[in-house]
Amino acid sequence: MANKISDETIEYVGILAKLELSEEEKEAAKEDMEKMLDYIDTLNELDTAGIEPMSHVFPVNNVFREDVVTNGDGKEETLANAPLRKEDSFEVPRTIG
């Protein structure tokens, strides 16, 4: 018990989660996560050896269909949602040199 989240770990989680945290937020996040992980650790009281992880309650299989377009041209409607648009594209900051 008593999980300890290091500065490096919270930094790494910030990268994975794509979140920018202030020093204050990092400290709060560390404390929150430690408490939550301590709580989640109660699951270790259970013997789950030999139990298959269950992602779905029912057996779920891939659902296949023919690759036929059924919707119309939604270009304008889709681009209308763009925070920043350049002609027929979503505009983002330059990604390569």
Place this chain on the structure above:
Amino acid sequence: MSDILKYTAAELGKKIRERKVSVKEAVDAVMERIRTVEPKINSYVTVDEDGAYAQAEEIQKKIDTGEFTGPLAGVPVAVKDNLCIRGGLTTCGSKILSGFKPTYTAEAVCKIQKAGAVIIGKTNMDEFAMGSTTETSFYGPTKNPHNTEHVPGGSSGGSCAAVAAQECYCALGSDTGGSIRQPSSFCGVVGMKPTYGTVSRYGLVAYGSSLDQIGPIAKDVTDCAAILETIASHDPKDSTSVDRGSYSFTEALRDDVKGLKIGIPRDYIGDGLDEEVRRAVMQAARVLEERGAEVETFDLGLVKYAIPAYYTIASAEASSNLERFDGVKYGYRADGYDGLHNMYKKTRSEGFGEEVKRRIMLGSFVLSSGYYDAYYLKALRTKALIKQEFDRAFQKYDVILGPAAPTTAPRLGSSLSDPIKMYLGDIYTISVNLAGLPGISVPVGRDGKGLPVGMQLIGNVFQEETLLRAAYTYECATGKQYEAPAAGLGKGE
């Protein structure tokens, strides 16, 4: 005019078909009601007044020509703001989706549109359905219509408050860990989470995809069955949609529980349960017993492990599902960023609220290499064990009965400071999602402060009919009818 607000959806639908009330009159009544009470309740993020009147005109024509003949034709309905409606704002209670207008409509919404319902607007919710109070919404908290100093519950708090406050006749919600049943209990309305796969999730903004399910929120059990019958379907657009064959849920509305075996888990009525809630739920169980059901208590195992398993799985799925909100294709984008990655980070940090960030970080952590087995897979194994416990219980019982929540609605502002304490409030609802089961919350009384208490009935997979029959029998036995909140809408204690 205002008396027509008291009708249930089925009663209003009948009056409309008999031409005693016009669709426009129904919309007028709801809009007037919204103008009066919405400043105190805040059930809606968006009220689409012009759209509602345009729909009303179209729908009236189709009723007059005999095209619409169903129970929901002309009935004003509200939709939780995580269900997409083409061209209409869909916010999920989040800043990050500000201005977003979907390019398609959720399948469940299409179903109620095809049934001729009038969509009044989009209801408030905890941000991305993460919360139990509707206080994490970017658009301000919703208040409980029975006492505006208390929360309506969450995350479908806006939908439940809107039905309770007569700002619509029924509503759609979504339930990932109790988000239909708990606010239904707090607001004194009937809410059902169907078996996983019963209602298509196409067009529902995903939170925990393996747990999310859309369901009805209504004034009584009859309406609940009618809405479920309308929205349930096998939809190839949702690969987890199940073909159930029969979808006639209204046929289950029979006043008969003779021989029905009901089990009450000891852990559902023991420590941590408010005494007034316990009394109201046990009294309701006695009502069913008097009507011929066999009621006994039993030990359902692993109850306390459902919450930690749930928060691991739901956070993991949320961290993945919410990755798409990055300021590129829709919604909010931060100003003054430096390069692409900084834009993602700034947008997400400014666009998401505290509880959402908390779960995204926890989810990212439990899925990260080195922790995946110990946390994520452990939780999925626990889920398998919880499912086995329910399988065992349903060999003996037709229905599991208990409260929907340990207390009645807490005061505004009292829940968010201690997340784990807030999560503990999900104890009776959360395992139902893990096991994919159907559950319904039915109002069974009030506490000393006048706040509603809900009884939860849980069934085995695909046993919605049994739940509806038991809930309907309870309503018939008690002569229970929808109770409007006191005039003036709860000035507080």
